[in-house]
Structures are given as C-alpha cells and as structure tokens.
Amino acid sequence: MIAYKGDILYAPTPDRFTVIENGYVLVGDDGKVVATGGSLEALLEATSRGDSDGVDVADQSCTTDETDSITIVDRTGSLIIPGFNDLHVHAPQYPQAGLGFDYELLPWLEKYTFPTEAKYADIDIADHWYRRFITHMWQVGTLRFSAFATLHNEATLRLMQLCQESGLKPLIGKVNMDRNSPNYLVEDTDDSLSSTEQLIQQSRKLTPDIGFIITPRFVPSTTPELMVGLGELAQRYDVPVQSHLDENRNEIDWVRELHPDIPTYTEVYEQYGLMPNNRTIMAHCIWLTDRERAILKDHGVWLAHCPQSNMNLTSGIMPVRRNLDYGLKVSIASDIAAGHEPNMNRHIVTAIEASKMKTFETGYEHDRPLSLSEAFHMATKVGGSFFGKVGSFEPGYDFDALVIAEDESLLELSPEERLERFIYAGSSRDIAERYVSGRLIDKPFA
Numbered sequence: 001m002i003a004y005k006g007d008i009l010y011a012p013t014p015d016r017f018t019v020i021e022n023g024y025v026l027v028g029d030d031g032k033v034v035a036t037g038g039s040l041e042a043l044l045e046a047t048s049r050g051d052s053d054g055v056d057v058a059d060q061s062c063t064t065d066e067t068d069s070i071t072i073v074d075r076t077g078s079l080i081i082p083g084f085n086d087l088h089v090h091a092p093q094y095p096q097a098g099l100g101f102d103y104e105l106l107p108w109l110e111k112y113t114f115p116t117e118a119k120y121a122d123i124d125i126a127d128h129w130y131r132r133f134i135t136h137m138w139q140v141g142t143l144r145f146s147a148f149a150t151l152h153n154e155a156t157l158r159l160m161q162l163c164q165e166s167g168l169k170p171l172i173g174k175v176n177m178d179r180n181s182p183n184y185l186v187e188d189t190d191d192s193l194s195s196t197e198q199l200i201q202q203s204r205k206l207t208p209d210i211g212f213i214i215t216p217r218f219v220p221s222t223t224p225e226l227m228v229g230l231g232e233l234a235q236r237y238d239v240p241v242q243s244h245l246d247e248n249r250n251e252i253d254w255v256r257e258l259h260p261d262i263p264t265y266t267e268v269y270e271q272y273g274l275m276p277n278n279r280t281i282m283a284h285c286i287w288l289t290d291r292e293r294a295i296l297k298d299h300g301v302w303l304a305h306c307p308q309s310n311m312n313l314t315s316g317i318m319p320v321r322r323n324l325d326y327g328l329k330v331s332i333a334s335d336i337a338a339g340h341e342p343n344m345n346r347h348i349v350t351a352i353e354a355s356k357m358k359t360f361e362t363g364y365e366h367d368r369p370l371s372l373s374e375a376f377h378m379a380t381k382v383g384g385s386f387f388g389k390v391g392s393f394e395p396g397y398d399f400d401a402l403v404i405a406e407d408e409s410l411l412e413l414s415p416e417e418r419l420e421r422f423i424y425a426g427s428s429r430d431i432a433e434r435y436v437s438g439r440l441i442d443k444p445f446a
C-alpha cells in the first residue's frame, strides 16, 4: 500500500469540502483508496479492524517510515485533490480553439468546425493534433474525459491508442452524422453503423483502458434510421451514449421542424433509443422544459454544463440552480473548441460566474449562485461518477489525484483558501503530479 501525505481536500457532497490538513490518503495495490485520515497509525488500525471498506492490513506495519508493506509518498505542504473529469470535449476541434465566436452555433459549425474535422481524414494530421490535445489535457489535470472524435475510423482509433499510451482513461466516440452535413463530412447510414460496430470491437482488443461511447453528433445531423441503429448498438455492446441537447434556439427550432410529431428535443433521443439509463451524457441542456427535466431525471442522464462555450457561441445561460434543485446530475465541461481552453479551473470559475449572472435575472431567492465546493464537486465527483467510483477520496474510489504545489502566499491561508486561489488564479504550472488509478502519469509522448 501507499500512503500519500499532504493537505487532503475533496468534495464528497456539494455543500462542503472534506479537508485533512497534513493527513494521508491510503491507497491499495489496486489503485483504490482504502481510507483517509490524519494519523497513519489510526488509519492502519481502523483498516485492519475492517472499519473502512478497505483491504485486510492486519499483518502490516504501522510505522510512518517506509516499511516492507507501506510506502509513504510525502507531499507535505502540497494540496492533494481529485483529478478533474470533463464530460464533454471535442478532441479534433482543439486546433480551432478561439476562432469564430462572433457566430452562433450553426454558422460556427459550418465555417470552422466542419472544415477542421474534415482534416482528420489524414492520419498524420490526426496523429499530430491528437498528441497535442492529449498533452494539454494531461497538463491541466483533466485525467478523465468523454470526447467526441470525428466520423473517421482510422483517426478515432489512433486517438484511442494515443490515450491508451498516455495513461489517461477517457471515453472516446466516433461521431455519427448522415444528414444535413457538408458533402465533405457526411456518412452513408449503413457505413456509419458498421464502422461504429467495428470500432467498438477493435477498441476492446487494442485499447482496454479506453471506453467507447456512442456519439451521434446531434439530432439535425442523424437520420431516424441511424439513431435507431446506434441505440441498438448501445444495447448490444452495453456502451454509453453522448450527444448535444437544447443548446441553441435556432437548433431547437430546426429539431422541431425535422420531427414535428415529437413534442420535445429530449424525446427525439428518447424515442429513438438513445438515452440508455444511467449511461448517457447530454451536453448543454440550456433551454430545457420541465417535461424534459422529468425525462432526463427518469433516465439518470448526466448534464454536461459548458458555460464558457455557451457564452462564446451566445447560446444562453443554463439555469443550473433549477436543474440541481430538480435533482438532475450536472457536471461541468469544457466543450473544446466552443470552449476555448481545456483548464477545468476556468470552467469551474465560469460556471460560478454564469450562476451569479443568472441570479441578476431571476432574483437571488430563486437562483442562489454556485458555491466553490458545489462547482468543484461537479467538476470532480459528478463527472467522475460517469466512470465508476472516480472523483473523490472515499474508500473504494480510484486514486485519481493531482498534487498542487502552489505559489507562495502573503496571507496565512487554509487549505480551502489555497484551493480557491489555485482554481481562480492558478494554472497548470501549479500541478506537480498527476495520478490515475494510483499510477503516476508522466508527460505523454515526451
């Protein structure tokens, strides 16, 4: 076992941080947290008595020095926090980050996104830019993410292989699009289905740590036949689904024109079998009706709130408080490249800022802004829960962690205040180490 020593900070619930100053996270050989606490002796005693969910450690020594069975990784003075989990990102759009934000969604797709994604037909271009993308995600401490790739199989498999090599553990989806798309970036329906199935099978053999996620781009670009076929694949292979929902008002009008017999955008996905229970991510969800909230809740859908993207493309401000009060699972996500930077620090801050803006419209009583612990919880544990027990340091959770060695401070700061300073004013330069499932992950492709 390994005991990581430092100022331990995580958010098992939205309302407050759990802080153990100068404490320990005890991690088993399987990379999972055994227990956390302030004294190693007490922790070991508790775990050997079986007070925690942990392994049997009765025969192991209790000294704080390195012993046969316990290694101390001493990071005294640093914060140890869960890694970030980004439930909505477009890996191929990384090179267009920062472009086209005088446009709204549909013209932005036409002018910048489709031309960028089309370039990934060239495997050398894909290889180059996917390496840069993965390296940047590593740098900013996003250890798990759910990514859209492009419709190209070869490039998507390469992205999965590069992620496998990097030690990060994302979900990756080949994008499906067979209607209302430019002639240089569109698929035949049958080819789209068969190539998706082929990729699911290949990835199971070649990239065991990388999950596959079914990824219809959005309703306007997928025919009913394709949606039904993808829903069947999701069932047959027991894989998750991700897409976009209720992002932009012109997009919503378009969905209504395409499916006049279906009452809401949400119900299009539902009726075509693309909302498997407890394994679906829907990005944006800005303009939900209560009818849609009820359906999303019924299906246990994760909402990926992408506030930087929503401001960049003038899409709207998600009523995040209303969604949380309704009992929906809301995570925070980058939506690269409609969001222009991957750092989850920024997206946490922007989510808080957007929630404050919302209170100006709706009144503080109805729309209390997000607190730091809530937003941090959304960016760690809520996103992480899509991957299993990830995003917290409770017993049984994968030890996905960042060691934050911040800059000096003029004031005496508590661990919470140091986290706040890192989130608002810090950068990836403050991240000294990154662990995924208990494994130290070095800079990829170095």
Ligand code: GUN
Binding pocket: 090, 105, 109, 113, 217, 218, 244, 247, 309, 335, 338
């Ligand atoms: N809707 C359909 N495609 C996209 C995309 O690439 N980005 C965003 N933000 N919304 C979309």
Ligand code: FE
Binding pocket: 088, 090, 244, 283, 335, 338
């Ligand atoms: Fe998106």
